Amino acid sequence: MSxxxxxxxxxxxxxxxxxxxxxxxxxxxxxxxxxAGIYSWPVQYWPDPLTFQNYWSIFTETPELLRYVxxxxxxxxxxxxxxxxxxxxxxxxxxxxxxxFAGVMMVIILSVSMFxxxxxxxxxxxxxxxxxxxxxxxGLILAHTGLFLPYTVWMLASYFRTLxxxxxxxxxxxxxxxxxxxxxxxxxxxxxxxxxxxxxxxxFSWNEFPLSLVLMTQDAMRTAPVGISLYPGEFAFPWExxxxxxxxxxxxxxxxxxxxxxxxxxxxxxxxGK
Amino acid sequence: MNAFxxxxxxxxxxxxxxxxxxxxxxxxxxxxxxxxxIVLSVGQSSVDGFEPYQFVGLEHxxxxxxxxxxxxxxxxxLIFTAISIPLELMxxxxxxxxxxxxxxxxxxxxxxxxxxxxxxxxxxxxxxxxMYNADYGLFNAIGLESGLVSEPVNWLGDxxxxxASMVIVSVWKTSSFMALIILAGLQSIPRDLYEAGRxxxxxxxxxxxxxxxxxxxxxIMVALIIRSMDALRTFELPFSLTDGGPDxxxxxxxLYAYKVIFEFVEFNAGSAIVVVQFAVIxxxxxxxxxxxxxxx
Numbered sequence: 001m002s003x004x005x006x007x008x009x010x011x012x013x014x015x016x017x018x019x020x021x022x023x024x025x026x027x028x029x030x031x032x033x034x035x036a037g038i039y040s041w042p043v044q045y046w047p048d049p050l051t052f053q054n055y056w057s058i059f060t061e062t063p064e065l066l067r068y069v070x071x072x073x074x075x076x077x078x079x080x081x082x083x084x085x086x087x088x089x090x091x092x093x094x095x096x097x098x099x100x101f102a103g104v105m106m107v108i109i110l111s112v113s114m115f116x117x118x119x120x121x122x123x124x125x126x127x128x129x130x131x132x133x134x135x136x137x138x139g140l141i142l143a144h145t146g147l148f149l150p151y152t153v154w155m156l157a158s159y160f161r162t163l164x165x166x167x168x169x170x171x172x173x174x175x176x177x178x179x180x181x182x183x184x185x186x187x188x189x190x191x192x193x194x195x196x197x198x199x200x201x202x203x204f205s206w207n208e209f210p211l212s213l214v215l216m217t218q219d220a221m222r223t224a225p226v227g228i229s230l231y232p233g234e235f236a237f238p239w240e241x242x243x244x245x246x247x248x249x250x251x252x253x254x255x256x257x258x259x260x261x262x263x264x265x266x267x268x269x270x271x272x273g274k
Numbered sequence: 275m276n277a278f279x280x281x282x283x284x285x286x287x288x289x290x291x292x293x294x295x296x297x298x299x300x301x302x303x304x305x306x307x308x309x310x311x312i313v314l315s316v317g318q319s320s321v322d323g324f325e326p327y328q329f330v331g332l333e334h335x336x337x338x339x340x341x342x343x344x345x346x347x348x349x350x351x352l353i354f355t356a357i358s359i360p361l362e363l364m365x366x367x368x369x370x371x372x373x374x375x376x377x378x379x380x381x382x383x384x385x386x387x388x389x390x391x392x393x394x395x396x397x398x399x400x401x402x403x404x405m406y407n408a409d410y411g412l413f414n415a416i417g418l419e420s421g422l423v424s425e426p427v428n429w430l431g432d433x434x435x436x437x438a439s440m441v442i443v444s445v446w447k448t449s450s451f452m453a454l455i456i457l458a459g460l461q462s463i464p465r466d467l468y469e470a471g472r473x474x475x476x477x478x479x480x481x482x483x484x485x486x487x488x489x490x491x492x493x494i495m496v497a498l499i500i501r502s503m504d505a506l507r508t509f510e511l512p513f514s515l516t517d518g519g520p521d522x523x524x525x526x527x528x529l530y531a532y533k534v535i536f537e538f539v540e541f542n543a544g545s546a547i548v549v550v551q552f553a554v555i556x557x558x559x560x561x562x563x564x565x566x567x568x569x570x
Contacts, residue, residue, distance in 0.1 A: 006377075009372070009375055009377055010377065012372055013372060013377060013379065013383050016369060016372065016383065016386055016387075017382060017383060017386040019446070020386035020387070020389055020390055020450070021386060021389065023398070023401050023402065023405065023446075024389065024393075024401070026401070026404075026405060026412055027401045027404075030404065038410065039409075039410055040410070041409070041410060042415065042419070043410060043411075043412065043415035045415075086295045086296050086299060087296060089292040089293070089295065089296070090292055090293045090295070090296035090297075092292060093288070093289040093290075093292035093293050094289075094293060097285050097286075097288065097289040097292070098285065099285075099286060099289040099290075099293075100286060102289075105293065105297075107563060109296070109300065110563060111556075111559060111560070111563060112300055112304045112305060113304075114503055114555065114556065114558075114559035114562070115304050115308055115552065115555075115556070116503075116506075116507040116528070116548075116551055116552060116555050117507070117509075118507060118509060118527075118528040118531050118532065118548055118551060119307070119308050119311055119548045119549070119551065119552040120303070120304065120307040120308065120311075121307075121531075121532070121535060121536075121548070122307075122310070122311055122314055122535055122541050122544060122545045122548065123306065123307035123308075123309075123310030123311050123314065123545075124303070124307045125321070125535075125536075126310070126321055126541070127306075127307070127310075129321065129322065142299070142302075142303065143303055145299055145303070146299050146300060146302065146303020146304050147303065147304075149296055149299055149300060150300070153296060172281075178284075178285075178288040178292075203392055206394065207392075207393075207394035207395060207396075209394070209395065209396050209509065209510035209513070210509050210510065210528070210532070213510075214532075214536065224394070224397075225394040225395075225396040225397050225510070226396070228396075228397060228400065229396045229397070229399075229400060229510070229513065229514045239404055239410075242400060242404075243401075243404065246397050246400055246401060249394070249397060250393060250394065250397055253392045253393070253394070254389065254392060254393075256392075257385070257388050257389065257391075257392040258385060261381070261384055261385055261388055264388060264392075265384065265388065265454065268391075268451075268454055268455075269454050269455060269457070269458035
C-alpha cells in the first residue's frame with residue numbers, strides 16, 4: 001500500500017479527534033481562567049494567569065453545585081442497582097425460561113421504551129405530587145428505573161442467550177431452585193453483561209433531563225445537569241462558575257467512558273447491527 | 275410425563291414472578307402516565323385535584339389548531355429533524371468507515387467517538403452556548419482573527435443562525451452514535467465478500483456501492499429511526515442553549531409543551547400537545563419494530 005492513503009487516513013482520524021475534544025478542552029481552559037481572563041477581548045486562548053480559584057470558590061462559596069453532583073450520584077447508583085435487579089430477573093425469564101408469550105412481552109417492552117419522556121410529565125408530576133414522591137430520591141430513582149428498564153431487559157436478555165443451556169439443565173438435575181440457579185450460576189457467568197449494562201444505565205441516568213427537571217422542584221434536590229442549567233440568574237451568566245461546575249459534573253461520566261470504553265461500545269451496539 | 279408437567283408449570287409460574295416487577299414499574303412510570311395524559315387532554319382539571327375533572331371533548335385540540343405558537347414549534351421540530359438527521363447520517367457513515375480501517379491510536383479514536391455521546395446534552399448545550407457567545411466566545415474570536423467574518427456574529431441572537439447553531443451542536447453530539455451503530459453493521463459484513471469483489475476487479479468505490487451499502491441498509495434504517503425519534507423529542511438542547519429563542523425560533527414541541535404545562539400551568543392544554551407528539555413518535559417506533567422484525 002502506498003503512503004498517500006495512510007496520510008489521508010491519519011489526517012481524517014486526527015481531525016475527528018480534534019473536533020470531538022475541542023469543546024471539552026475549551027471548557028476546561030475557561031474554568032482555569034480568572035474572571036477578567038474569561039471576559040477579555042481579544043479572547044485569551046491560554047489562561048493567564050492559570051488559576052484554580054474557580055474550583056476553590058465552588059467548594060467554599062457555592063457548595064450547592066456540589067450538592068447537585070452528589071444528588072446525581074445517589075440517583076444514578078440507586079437507579080442502576082434497581083434497574084439491574086428488576087431487569088435482570090425479567091431478562092432471564094424472558095430469554096431462558098421458555099415462557100409463553102415471551103416474544104410478545106419483549107415487543108411490548110421495546111415499544112414502551114419509545115414513549116417520549118415529555119408525554120409522561122403531566123401525569124407523572126400529578127401522581128408523584130399526590131403520592132408525596134416529588135423531591136424524593138425514591139421518586140426520581142423509580143422514574144429513571146422506568147425509563148431505562150426496557151433497555152436493560154433487552155440487553156441482559158441478549159447476554160443470557162449467549163450462555164450454554166446445559167449448565168441450567170445440570171443444575172436443575174441437581175435439584176437447585178430457580179432463584180439459586182439465577183444467583184449462583186447465571187449471575188457469575190454474565191457479570192460482563194451486567195457491568196456493561198449498568199455503566200450505560202448509570203450514564204443515562206446521570207444525563208437524564210426532563211424528568212429530573214420536573215420531579216425535583218426544590219433547589220437542594222436537583223441533579224447536576226438540571227441544577228447547573230438553572231444556575232444562571234435572570235440577568236447575570238457567571239461563566240466562571242458554570243464552566244467549573246460543568247467540568248466537575250462531566251468528570252464522572254467521562255472517566256467511566258474512558259475506562260470502560262470497550263464494554264460501553266459493546267453494550268451500545270449489541271443487537272442493533274446484526 | 276407428570277413430573278415434566280409439574281416442572282413446566284413451575285417454570286411458567288416462576289417466570290411470571292420474575293417479570294412481574296418489571297411490568298409493574300413499566301405500568302406505573304410509562305403506560306399509566308401516557309393514558310392519563312390522554313385523559314387530561316380531553317378534560318379540564320387542576321393539578322392538585324382541587325377542581326374536579328370535567329370532560330370537555332376535543333376543545334384543547336381545537337384550540338391547538340388555532341395556536342400559532344404550536345404550529346411554529348411543530349415546524350421548528352420538523353425542520354430541526356429534517357436538517358440534522360441527513361447530516362448526522364453522512365458524517366456517521368464516514369466516521370464508521372474510518373473506524374473500520376486499521377490504524378494506530380484506535381483507543382484514542384474510539385474515545386473520541388464515545389465522548390460526545392457520554393456528555394449530558396444539557397451541559398453540552400451550555401458548553402456550546404459559551405463558545406457561541408457573541409462578545410467573548412471562541413467562534414467569534416477564531417472567525418475575526420482569521421478574517422472569516424469582519425464583525426462579531428450573534429450566533430444565538432438571529433432566528434436562522436440560532437437554528438443552524440442548534441443543528442451544529444446536535445450533529446456534533448449525535449453523529450458518533452450513528453457511527454457506532456453503522457460500524458457494528460460494517461463489522462458483520464463477511465470479509466470474503468470483499469475478497470471476491472477484489473478478484474472481480476472492483477474499485478473501492480464500486481465495493482462501497484455494491485457490497486457495503488446494500489448490506490448496511492438495515493443498520494442505517496435502525497440508526498435513522500432511533501435518531502429521528504430522538505430528534506423529534508428534543509428538549510434540553512434548546513432549553514439550555516437558547517431557551518427556545520430568539521422569538522421561539524428554536525422552540526421545539528417538547529419545550530413548548532413543557533412551558534405550557536409548567537410555566538403557564540395549563541395542564542390540560544399541555545397534555546394535548548404531548549399527545550400529538552406521542553402519536554407522531556409512537557407511529558415512528560412501530561415502523562422501527564416492523565423494520566427490525568423484517569431484518570431477522
